[in-house]
Amino acid sequence: MKKILLIFSVILFAMGCSNKSENPGEISKEISKKIEVLSTRKVKKSLKNEETVLIDTRSYDEYNGWDIKETGIQGHISGAYNLPASSLEHEGIEAFLERKGITKDNKIILYGDDTSMAEMLSENGYDVYLYEAGIKEWNKKKYPIEKLPRYESLVPVSWVKKLLEEKDVPEYNGKPVKVINAGWGKKGKFHKDGHIPGSYYVHTGWFEVGPLWNRVSDETIKTELEKLGITKETLVIVYGEDPMPAARFAIICKYAGVEDVRIINGGWKAWQEAGYPTEEGIEYPLPVEEFGMKVPGNPDIIIDLPEAENYLKSDKSDLVSIRSWKEYIGKISGYDYIKPRGRIRGDKWGMGGSDPWHLEEYRADYGTYMRPYNEILKMWEDLKIDTDKNIAFYCGTGWRASEVLFYAYVMGLDKVSLYDGGWKEWSENPETEDKILKGEPENLNEEKY
Template sequence: MKKILLIFSVILFVIGCSSKSENRGEISKKIEVLSTRKVKKSLKDGDTVLIDTRSYDEYNGWDIKEMGIQGHISGAYNLPASSLKHEDIEASFERKGITKNNKIILYGEDTSMAEILSDKGYDVYVYEAGVKEWNKKKYPIEKLPRYESLVPVSWVKRLIEGEEVPEYDGRPVKVINAGWGEKGKFHKSGHIPGSYYVHTGWFEEGPLWNRVSDKEIKTELEKLGITKETLVIVYGDDPMPAARFAIICRYAGVEDVRLINGGWKAWQEAGYPTEVGIEYSQPVDDFGMKVPGNPDIIIDLPEAEKYLKSKKSDLVSIRSWKEYIGKTSGYDYIKPRGRIRGDKWGMGGSDPWHLEDYRADYGTYMRPYNEILKMWDDLQIDTDKNIAFYCGTGWRASEVLFYAYAMGFDKVSLYDGGWKEWSENPETEDKILKGEPENLNEEKY
């Protein structure tokens, strides 16, 4: 009888421990936990890869958990544990250039992917002390240089609810939901509480879809209640139109313009409150300065030609490969196909409506910036030069421009007219190329 009770007690203890381990996400015994000293030693080996499993925002530099940490361990990749339900780990690793020849060290509050990787044949370890211990020892920490320009949904929620938040100086705030559609149908069906709708067609016009006149930009911003001193926080179903409006605001002279990382989808997934319907902002009498206050952020066709002729500047195409080599124009309202002679290809996405090469593994978040820098380096895009991004009519290039600004680059701009203007202008329509380049990004104007 005593033996039976003893066995029963052991079973209960084992079940209890198993439940405790699962609930806390504790690390399996088959996964080795490394000390800070061992991690530091391992990183001297060129085959060792460190992966931060925290959110994109924490990786960028937001101290969401108020631990006194801004950023990530120097050189670490970012693969949030929360993305596991959305993304195949192996596909993500392939994109990052990580193989089974690498020694993988995970850190973050949730390292549950360690066992998954181990089962798939990866050599994986866990650094349980993580960035908190690393920071405490004053070892190198990195962050997105202007991380505050790309805000988390949690920060926005606290701000609009009247809480005290970091990286905010108390100025008036306008949260803007930007997209295409005069009547704002998608905004009416659901949006962040208190946000106002912007139709990008109020700020750009056909047939070239360049920005409207400076006078019209000023008038439209005043209608929205925006002055140069307003904190403008922009989001949307898609980051492209949001970034397009954000760049227009910066061009006009708005001092503080930010994008919500992940946009509307991130807000919904966080389970935050939403509103329906549409309200219009109280207008202001004056924007507060002459527009444009920041003219260099957008260039036009004459400047684009100068960029192509200068050894200190580059014109970078943010378009799909099929568009770039002239297999398709990408648009039903653009007939010419090809690329601008002498430009460089900066990648983009699968078509004009997607920008996978600049998005994170899941959703509408910015791709971790060190991956973008590596991509540009591989493409021989020199970030020490003056760079103007272009696409078909400005949306994709605006998003990449905003990310470049967040990465700390100041000599960056948007060629507003893009492929449509260049290919349809009598002075430049013959200065185009088609077919695959013999040497990518080495063609001359």
């Protein structure tokens, strides 16, 4: 598993095809004839019924708060689910709805610029309606609208492209920029094969070291960031083939003291799907002489074993495991370089994915986008994870937990951190190796340290 502002060096000669999730089609008049269209008054009245669900069919980025179409509106109708119409190209609609707890017993109201989903739902036996006036009318009437608290830290590919083309973009203050493609591999083969033009490669192994795969020394972090031309005032935008290594590097940057660190929502896959220009090869940035402060500038975002133990002893803190269920109950360790199996006594399971290399429970309905944040909050509520507490996330060695930590940050949580050592350190340390549990817990997330 261990496994910028930069000017384009080449002219972007091709705009490519448009991102379907950001430029959805017009409302179909034929569909409107088949599906009942509700007024704003009727929608508001319907939402008083618990069986009614409202679905925003716009892109994940618009839902989060990005005003991509420059309407002056940021976010989504309060309480709405998010299921982009573009999702229909990837998998069956029923699986997506089931994941959100939506069934044929629900009354489904759709809004957005693309209503192709309405006909499909109707043909499959769902009770579906259209709110054509949508969020513009809702906003005009000053009804509640929500957004991801720190949406600006999770950026759309369209925003990145405009930034690189030196066009005016919102949520940017003119700082120097570095776009970083993070992954595992000293030679950066996947970066050489194709990447966002002008972006630089980072091997996560420059910032973490075995056998525990904890972060390297503070002085080494500072030196490596300076080699990359990054100072505390650089706007660092990270992406990757997978969000995990991107998040791992992003958290290291925040720990070091970089003031503005962002992740591209959807990463490399989203850039490709948008049909944007790419380039091959590898170039290295000009280094800087000084990062600009002593590292770490933000030490509390990463904790180590002693602090992790204190979290378990405190009623005001939780240590949350971001691992697969099989890892958590000790059926597997999940890694060929970790022998012990089980979980940390007294921790809480925060779900994860099917194995150590996947994080489906925190990803959107397809691809590499962040899962809609209200779904993550509901998941944590069901798991008895109190977001008012101090929360430290851990996994095997830090990648999965880093991704979830970044999501927690953009969700507006401030008392969150990464337990860097994770299961490997805890299970192999003589002082804590006996403080583990195996098997299914009798009462999930109620075990004591």
